[in-house]
Amino acid sequence: MVKILVYPSNSLILSDLVTRFGHEPLTLMRVIRQKIKEVGIDSPPINVTPEDPKKGLKYAAVDVPSGVRGRMALLDPLIEEAEAAIIVHEADYSFGCMGCARTNELVKYIIRNKDIPRLELTYPTCDDEAREFVRKIRDFCESLTRKAEVLA
Amino acid sequence: MVSDDITKMVVLADSSPILPSELALRAYELSTDAIVKETCFGLIVTGSEKAVNETIKELRRLDPSGIFVKDRGFPPGDSRRCRAVRGGGPRPGFHQLERESGILPSISYGLETIDEPLDAKAQKKREKLKIGRFIEIIEEQSKEDVNG
Numbered sequence: 001m002v003k004i005l006v007y008p009s010n011s012l013i014l015s016d017l018v019t020r021f022g023h024e025p026l027t028l029m030r031v032i033r034q035k036i037k038e039v040g041i042d043s044p045p046i047n048v049t050p051e052d053p054k055k056g057l058k059y060a061a062v063d064v065p066s067g068v069r070g071r072m073a074l075l076d077p078l079i080e081e082a083e084a085a086i087i088v089h090e091a092d093y094s095f096g097c098m099g100c101a102r103t104n105e106l107v108k109y110i111i112r113n114k115d116i117p118r119l120e121l122t123y124p125t126c127d128d129e130a131r132e133f134v135r136k137i138r139d140f141c142e143s144l145t146r147k148a149e150v151l152a
Numbered sequence: 153m154v155s156d157d158i159t160k161m162v163v164l165a166d167s168s169p170i171l172p173s174e175l176a177l178r179a180y181e182l183s184t185d186a187i188v189k190e191t192c193f194g195l196i197v198t199g200s201e202k203a204v205n206e207t208i209k210e211l212r213r214l215d216p217s218g219i220f221v222k223d224r225g226f227p228p229g230d231s232r233r234c235r236a237v238r239g240g241g242p243r244p245g246f247h248q249l250e251r252e253s254g255i256l257p258s259i260s261y262g263l264e265t266i267d268e269p270l271d272a273k274a275q276k277k278r279e280k281l282k283i284g285r286f287i288e289i290i291e292e293q294s295k296e297d298v299n300g
Contacts, residue, residue, distance in 0.1 A: 010245065012163060012252045013259055015222040020263075032225030033158065093251040123255065130258030131265055138266060 002144045005082035007107060008091045009075065017134065018086070021141035026078040035074075048073070059106060067099025068106065075103070079110055084117040084144055086137065091123060117144060159198040159224040162211060163249070165256035168218030175211055175219075182210050189228040193253060194219070196228040217263040220256060 002023045006014035009028040018025040038049075048070065055076040056069025087108060094104055111118060119140040124130035164170055176190040179197065186199035186207045195211070197204050212219050226233045235243050 008248070010222075010248055012161070012220055012222040012249065013255065016220040017259075019221070027223055029223040029225040033223070036225060036230075037155075091251075093248045124258055124262075127258050127261045128270075130255065130262040131270070132262075134259060134262035134266055135270075 002148055003081050003083045004141075004144070005078050005085040005111065007085065007087045007111065008094045009078060009107075011088065011091070014086055014088060014137075017137045018141065021138050022145060023084075023141055026081055028074065028078070031074050031077055059110065065099055065102065067097065068102045071099060071103040072106065075107060079107070079114070082111070082114065082116060084119075084140075085111045085114070086119045086121070086140065087111060089120065089122045117147075156201065157199055157227065158201050158204055159196060159227050160204055160208060161193075161222050161224050161249075162195040162197060162208065163220045163222070163253065163256065164194045164215075165218045165220065165260040166253070167257035167260050168215045170215050170218065175214065178211060178214060179207055182207055187228070193249060196224065198227050217260045218256075220259075 003026050004018050004023050005026045006018060008014070009026075011027075015025045015027050052073035053069060055073040056066075056071075058076065059072040060069050094100065117140070119136065121133055121136060124133045162175060164172060164175070172190050172192065172194050175195050176188055179186070179188040179195060184199070184203040184207045186197050186203040188207070189196040189198075197207050199207075208221055212221070228234075229236075231237045233243055233245075235241070
């Protein structure tokens, strides 16, 4: 089982398809759950711990908007753990403020620079595109399974 | 909350013949330790990892290609997310779910026909808008705006 970072990181479709094809999706919901369970945080995930800014500073300088660094602090464990990645473009729901926009760009940039297998797609708009979309994800997952078996 | 409970969302594609109430009934029948909440999109299942995964595995059998599952960070009814105490408005995460729910029937179709060969001729290519037609649209629209 390979840990696959999905982007948008809260995607239902990607999370489901990756699980269906036998791998572990790395999603933001898991990080949020961890934050909620953490003892000593009064109102998670709004409160931050002293560790969070440090994680954010790994990716963006101190003069970068704090929203970007805050978001990167949440995404850091996912990026660190990722063994492969699936990026879906044209996710209009991930549109937001400048913090969201810059984080989206930064995450994609970091994934592309990371030496891991990567699949880039766009959201399907019709049945035929959806079939192609599902098929590409299945083929990608199967190739990762074969690669993992060879390495094992 | 310091328990090891997990929460998962079970979302039905619009094309699925199953109703959220049927899913909920099936989940109750299973009698696992998971807590089930019926929603407009499907179910929210919470409990120990084993109980939740067991419930979801059984639920998926009802419609393997029409039931989609994802993790959820907050438990159901959490005051930081639940609309009941937030004074209305869409729940955080609603827009993502709404957008992806619209594509679920297509994804479901994709899963059902994944092993069928693709017919290249049958695939419709999206044609680019010709510049002449684009100018016509602009002119039509500007006339409508002036008259309207």
